[in-house]
Amino acid sequence: MESPTKSESVCRDPRVVGEDDVDDDPPLLSFHALAALKEFLAEQTQPSTEPHLENGVSEDSEVALVAEDWRLSQFWYDRHTAETVADEVLTLCQKFDSPRVACIACPTLYTYLKKIGPNVSAQLLEYDKRFSQHGSEFTFYDYNEPEELPMELKHNFQIVVADPPYLSKECLEKVAHTISFLAQHSESYLLLLTGEVQAERAAELMGFHPCGFRPHHSSKLGNEFRLFTNYNPGTRLGGWEQ
Numbered sequence: 001m002e003s004p005t006k007s008e009s010v011c012r013d014p015r016v017v018g019e020d021d022v023d024d025d026p027p028l029l030s031f032h033a034l035a036a037l038k039e040f041l042a043e044q045t046q047p048s049t050e051p052h053l054e055n056g057v058s059e060d061s062e063v064a065l066v067a068e069d070w071r072l073s074q075f076w077y078d079r080h081t082a083e084t085v086a087d088e089v090l091t092l093c094q095k096f097d098s099p100r101v102a103c104i105a106c107p108t109l110y111t112y113l114k115k116i117g118p119n120v121s122a123q124l125l126e127y128d129k130r131f132s133q134h135g136s137e138f139t140f141y142d143y144n145e146p147e148e149l150p151m152e153l154k155h156n157f158q159i160v161v162a163d164p165p166y167l168s169k170e171c172l173e174k175v176a177h178t179i180s181f182l183a184q185h186s187e188s189y190l191l192l193l194t195g196e197v198q199a200e201r202a203a204e205l206m207g208f209h210p211c212g213f214r215p216h217h218s219s220k221l222g223n224e225f226r227l228f229t230n231y232n233p234g235t236r237l238g239g240w241e242q
């Protein structure tokens, strides 16, 4: 028996008929229309290059993040910023036998940290309870109550990273209070991401210096942001700015 041609094979599908077929049955798709439909459906399932929101989760090409809630001053780092800071934290971790990292109000950093270094011991202190999805590594934190935290967290972290929700003096002072509560000792490595306008205050409060590296966010912000450290990063992070 002769094997069927390609178009014949396709036409064995009862939903498909040749272009010239005309009868009284319910409308059927032509071979060309079916091909166009298949192409359209395939395009719909391709990953988008734009940030995509579904069920409140943004697939920012690299990791899934919950959608920003601007009422909570949530502005997520872009991928390069999150990876750069996460890499720095992991470099610092190598200096310790059992490093512990505290992420104060910087959930994107926490997410990238766990992605790049899944075994790192990190604690996310956050006001937004959607991040309780991280189980025992989530601690509810309100900067208005700087020490309203579980006692087992006190002086338990060699590395502390903070990104205060607001650019006020009061907010920075209270977050600095929490940093001191969490930091293991005066030798702890501290990183602060906040507006450039806080530079003087950050230096007075905790001896922070700005680094050359500039943090950026997925949404464009009007304020210039900086990364401050209490230690000299050498050539990393663009060095300490003099």
Ligand SMILES: C[S@@+](CC[C@H](N)C(=O)[O-])C[C@H]1O[C@@H](n2cnc3c(N)ncnc32)[C@H](O)[C@@H]1O
Binding pocket: 072, 073, 074, 075, 076, 077, 105, 106, 107, 108, 109, 126, 127, 128, 141, 142, 143, 144, 163, 164, 165, 166
């Ligand atoms: C400027 S954003 C920093 C987020 C960071 N850029 C990131 O991508 O992870 C400030 C963070 O503070 C949190 N926040 C809002 N209100 C707060 C409060 N009362 N106490 C502590 N954190 C709060 C927000 O949920 C948000 O994660």
